[in-house]
Every structure is written in C-alpha cells, then in structure tokens.
Amino acid sequence: MTTHVREAIIIGGGVAGCSTAFFLAQEGIKSTIVEQESVGSHASGFAFGGLNPLDGTGTPYPLLEFSVHCFRAHRTLAPELLALSGVDNQFYQRPRLTLAFSDTDVARITEHLAIQQQVADFTVNWIDADDVFRLEPDISPDCVGAVLTQGSGAVEGYRHTLAMATAAEKLGAEVIHGKVTGIQRSGDGVAVSVGGNTMVTDVAVLATGPWCQEAEEWTGASIPVVPFKGQILRLQLENRELQTTLGWGKSYAASKPDGLIWAGTTEEHVGFDDQPTPQGRDAVMADLLRMASFLSEAQLVQHTACLRPLTPDGLPIVGRVPGWDNLYLCTGAGRKGILWSTGMGRATADMILRGHSEVPGLEHLRPERFSAATDS
Ligand SMILES: Cc1cc2nc3c(=O)[nH]c(=O)nc-3n(C[C@H](O)[C@H](O)[C@H](O)COP(=O)(O)OP(=O)(O)OC[C@H]3O[C@@H](n4cnc5c(N)ncnc54)[C@H](O)[C@@H]3O)c2cc1C
Numbered sequence: 001m002t003t004h005v006r007e008a009i010i011i012g013g014g015v016a017g018c019s020t021a022f023f024l025a026q027e028g029i030k031s032t033i034v035e036q037e038s039v040g041s042h043a044s045g046f047a048f049g050g051l052n053p054l055d056g057t058g059t060p061y062p063l064l065e066f067s068v069h070c071f072r073a074h075r076t077l078a079p080e081l082l083a084l085s086g087v088d089n090q091f092y093q094r095p096r097l098t099l100a101f102s103d104t105d106v107a108r109i110t111e112h113l114a115i116q117q118q119v120a121d122f123t124v125n126w127i128d129a130d131d132v133f134r135l136e137p138d139i140s141p142d143c144v145g146a147v148l149t150q151g152s153g154a155v156e157g158y159r160h161t162l163a164m165a166t167a168a169e170k171l172g173a174e175v176i177h178g179k180v181t182g183i184q185r186s187g188d189g190v191a192v193s194v195g196g197n198t199m200v201t202d203v204a205v206l207a208t209g210p211w212c213q214e215a216e217e218w219t220g221a222s223i224p225v226v227p228f229k230g231q232i233l234r235l236q237l238e239n240r241e242l243q244t245t246l247g248w249g250k251s252y253a254a255s256k257p258d259g260l261i262w263a264g265t266t267e268e269h270v271g272f273d274d275q276p277t278p279q280g281r282d283a284v285m286a287d288l289l290r291m292a293s294f295l296s297e298a299q300l301v302q303h304t305a306c307l308r309p310l311t312p313d314g315l316p317i318v319g320r321v322p323g324w325d326n327l328y329l330c331t332g333a334g335r336k337g338i339l340w341s342t343g344m345g346r347a348t349a350d351m352i353l354r355g356h357s358e359v360p361g362l363e364h365l366r367p368e369r370f371s372a373a374t375d376s
Contacts, residue, residue, distance in 0.1 A: 005029055005352055009192050009201040011180045013037075014044035015157070015338055016330045017207030018164035019345025025171035027353055032201070033165065034194055036179040040161035042209060042274075043306040043337065047157035048232060048264050050245065050252060051339045052096065054116045054124065054149060055109075057314045058336065066343055066361030068119055073342035074155065085166035090257045093153035096245040097136060097146040099291055105248070109147045122151035136244050138294045154245070156257065157338050164345075180208075183218040183327065190326050203326040203352050209309040210272070212317075212331045221321045222370045225332045227307035229268040231280035233288070234260040235298035242292070251287035253295075260301055263288040276305040310334045311370075318347050318365040328352060329367050 008024055010017040013035030021031040033039070051074055053059065053067035078091035100106045116124040127135075128145045135148070165175060182193035183204060190204040206215050210227035234256075242261060245254040253263040266280045281303055288295055311317060311332040321327040330348040333340045343359045350357030 005202045007031070007201055008352065009034060009190070009199060009204045010207055011192065011204060012207035012209060012211075013039040013165060013175060014042060014207060014209050015040070015161045015164065015341040016044075016209070016333065016344055017205065018161050018168060019341040020205050020207060020330050020348045021168040021173045022164045022171075023345045023349035024352065025168040025173045027349065028172075029349075029353070031168065031173045032199070033168070033173060033175045034178050034180055034192070035175060036177070038177075039165045039175060040158045043230075043308050044161040044209075045158040046232065046304045046306045047338050048252065048254075048262055049155045049157040049160065049338050050152075050254075051154055052149070052152045053339060054119060054122060054152065055098065055112070056336060057334055060112050060115045062364045063315065063361050064115070064119070066359065066364075067336070067339060068121075069360055070340050070343040071152070072121070073346065074153075074339070077342060078155070081163040081167050084170055085163045087159055087163035087166055089160035089163045090156040091153060092257070093151060094245055094254070095135065095243075096149040096152050096247060097132060097139075098149070098247040099132070099139070099146045100144050101140070101142055101248070101290065102144070106145065113147065116149070122149060124149050136242065136246070136292075138240075138292055139246075140289075140291060140293045152245075154254065154256075155338060160338060164341075183215065185324070188326070203328070205328045205330055205348060205352075206321070207330045209331060210307040212309060212329070219321050219324060219327065221323060221367065223317070223329065223331075223367070224312055224370050225309045225317070226269070227272050227274075228310035228334060229270050229274060229305055229307055230265040230335075231276055231284055231303065231305040232262055232264040233281060233284050233300055234262050234302040234304075235295065236260055236301050237295065237298040240294070246291045248287060248291050251284065251291070253288050253291060261295065261298060263295075272307065274305050274307050276303045280305060308334050308337065313369075316340055316344055316365050317367050317370075318344050318362060319351060319367045322368050322371050
C-alpha cells in the first residue's frame with residue numbers, strides 16, 4: 001500500500017535513522033528525527049567506519065550485490081554530503097590487506113577470491129609475503145601472504161552520521177531530543193509517545209539500533225535485535241603510519257585522517273553493558289600486535305566500546321512492520337551498519353514513498369522472515 005506521505009517521524013538518530021531522513025528529505029518529505037541522547041551518540045558515532053563490501057557478514061551470499069550498491073552510494077554521496085552539510089565524512093579509498101599467518105588463514109581468506117575478482121571497480125588478488133612487505137614493510141615477519149583488495153575504503157562514522165543528519169536538516173528535517181516510549185495506530189497514521197506528549201504522523205520508522213526489540217511490546221511484531229558489543233583502540237606512534245588497512249580474522253587496523261591508528265575489535269554478547277574493559281583492550285591489542293608487532297611502542301590515546309544491533313541471521317531488517325500499514329523498520333546491521341546504511345536508508349525511503357525499491361537484495365531483509373518463528 002502506498003500512502004500519500006507528507007511527514008515522517010524517524011525514531012533513533014544513528015546512521016540508519018539519519019540516512020532514512022536524508023533520502024526522504026531529498027524527495028521533499030519532512031522528517032522529525034527523535035533521538036533520546038544525541039545524533040551518533042552510540043555505535044554510529046564510534047564505529048571504525050570501514051566500507052568493505054566484498055567480505056565479512058552477508059558476503060558474498062546473499063548480500064554481495066546489496067553491499068557493492070551501498071559502497072557505490074557512499075562514493076557518490078560523499079562530495080554531495082560535504083557540499084550540502086559542510087561536514088566532511090572523510091571518505092577515502094585505500095588498499096586493504098587481509099593477512100594470513102597460517103594455512104588455515106590462507107584457506108579462509110581465499111575461499112571467495114574468484115567471486116570477489118568478478119566485481120567491477122575492485123581489484124582483488126592473492127599476494128605473497130614479499131609483496132606484502134613491499135606494501136607494508138613493518139608487518140609481522142611471519143606473515144605468509146595476503147589478499148590485497150583495491151577499491152574499498154572508509155568514512156569516519158560520527159562525521160558521516162552527522163553529515164546525513166545535517167544534510168537532512170538543510171532539506172527540511174528536524175532533530176528533536178526525546179525518548180520514545182510507545183507507538184499506536186492513529187487513523188491512517190501513527191501516534192508516537194515522546195516523553196509525556198503524543199506526536200501524530202503519516203508514517204514512522206523504527207531505527208533504534210540495539211534497542212529495537214523494545215518495540216515488540218508496542219507493535220506486537222517480532223523484532224529479534226540484540227546488542228553485540230565491540231571495542232576499539234585509538235593509538236599514536238609518532239612518524240609512523242600504516243599505508244594500507246590491515247585485516248586479520250575479526251580484527252583490523254588503519255591509520256585514520258585524525259592521525260591516529262584505530263584498531264578493533266571484539267565481539268561480545270554482554271547485554272547492554274557498553275563499558276570499555278581491560279579484557280577488551282588486551283584482546284584488541286593482541287590481534288593488533290599479531291598483525292603489526294612494531295605497534296607495541298604506540299601510546300593508547302582512546303578506548304571506546306559500543307553496541308551493534310544484531311539479528312539472528314546477521315542481516316539487517318528493512319521494510320514495513322508486519323501488521324502495520326505506516327510503520328517501518330530500518331535496523332539490525334550488525335558489523336556493517338555504516339556501509340549498509342546508504343542502501344537501508346534509500347530502500348526505507350523508497351518503500352515509504354513508492355511501496356517498493358530498486359535497491360538489490362531487499363528480499364533477504366524483509367521483517368517477515370522472523371514472524372513465522374513467533375507465530376508457530
Ligand atoms: C566497534 C564497532 C566497530 C564498527 N565498525 C564498523 C565498520 O567498520 N563498518 C561498518 O559498516 N559498520 C561498523 N560498525 C557497525 C555500525 O556501527 C552499526 O551497525 C551502526 O552504527 C548501527 O546504526 P543504527 O543507527 O542502527 O544504531 P545506533 O547507532 O545504535 O543508533 C540508534 C539510536 O537510537 C536511539 N534510540 C534508541 N532507543 C530510542 C528511543 N526509545 N527513543 C529515541 N531514541 C532512541 C539511540 O540513542 C541511538 O542513538 C561497528 C560497530 C562497532 C560497535
């Protein structure tokens with residue numbers, strides 16, 4: 001069903017919510033983003049910001065096409081966002097080395113090489129240790145080789161989220177501070193409870209990240225999103241920079257535009273505890289030194305932790321809430337929420353405006369995939 005939408009309420013001012021508001025604003029729909037703290041104050045503001053569409057969760061199957069679409073959208077958007085918002089999201093493209101230290105690593109990182117090599121705009125090759133050391137001379141000496149990916153990149157997560165919000169505001173959106181405590185149907189629209197007030201709107205979007213499951217009570221729908229904690233270290237080492245982005249297992253490191261080396265990460269199921277821990281620091285540091293032992297001399301400047309929104313199959317949830325006409329979900333992007341936010345926001349806006357979207361891969365993101373388990 002397509003509604004004649006004039007205005008929307010977006011609940012949550014992370015990258016998912018701000019992207020949706022931006023794409024709606026581009027088509028003249030005024031959104032109000034309701035954020036309980038501040039824009040980008042959780043995972044979106046502390047993420048590493050890597051844009052790696054060719055590996056990790058969801059790739060190559062089933063989201064390779066979606067992920068590449070999202071990456072290309074970032075590449076196009078970065079200069080547009082800067083011009084519109086005045087905020088530089090620090091998009092860059094840089095070679096990425098996915099390192100191997102054992103035969104097991106080699107088998108794992110080359111498993112999808114043939115598929116990755118077919119994606120236009122990227123060059124992906126296995127290179128042996130000598131070539132790795134030529135690119136990154138200070139890599140740990142027992143490296144046996146790497147997959148070199150040329151074409152992927154990164155943004156700075158907080159700046160990107162702020163740029164999306166600011167650009168949306170320039171086009172008529174509004175950000176207000178408040179905690180949403182309930183949602184109800186109201187005629188053809190939706191009534192959203194914020195503090196002691198009720199705001200009625202044509203359409204609403206739930207983009208509350210790891211807190212989305214709270215909305216099960218308000219909507220009666222199954223929204224199985226849980227918090228998945230990750231920690232990042234920012235380090236300083238005078239006059240030393242990584243030339244590439246390094247990856248090994250679930251961990252990564254890169255020199256970022258702020259002059260620091262960022263290294264992550266952990267994967268922790270500890271509920272809503274988002275405090276950095278000494279164990280998290282040591283785990284990230286151990287993986288970092290495995291990749292680049294010279295960084296043992298670096299000084300720790302900042303240590304952050306935050307919560308990714310994770311679904312049971314690791315894929316985002318994008319689409320209309322089952323049983324509702326004018327309420328949408330845009331959440332659950334786990335480890336790839338900065339990358340995927342362009343496709344998620346675009347698709348949510350398309351569905352609101354036109355009832356469908358041309359963004360590829362959306363059949364894997366439908367909210368209904370979790371309904372059967374609840375109803376049976
Ligand atoms: C350590 C780490 C590293 C990461 N690195 C990368 C990376 O390299 N590349 C990548 O693509 N992704 C990365 N991610 C993942 C990415 O950060 C997340 O997937 C993404 O930020 C999730 O965005 P979101 O908008 O869904 O959620 P959030 O950023 O959590 O935003 C949700 C917002 O909703 C608000 N909210 C919640 N409940 C309410 C309510 N009731 N009323 C009002 N507001 C509410 C919250 O305050 C919050 O601001 C990383 C994540 C972590 C933790």
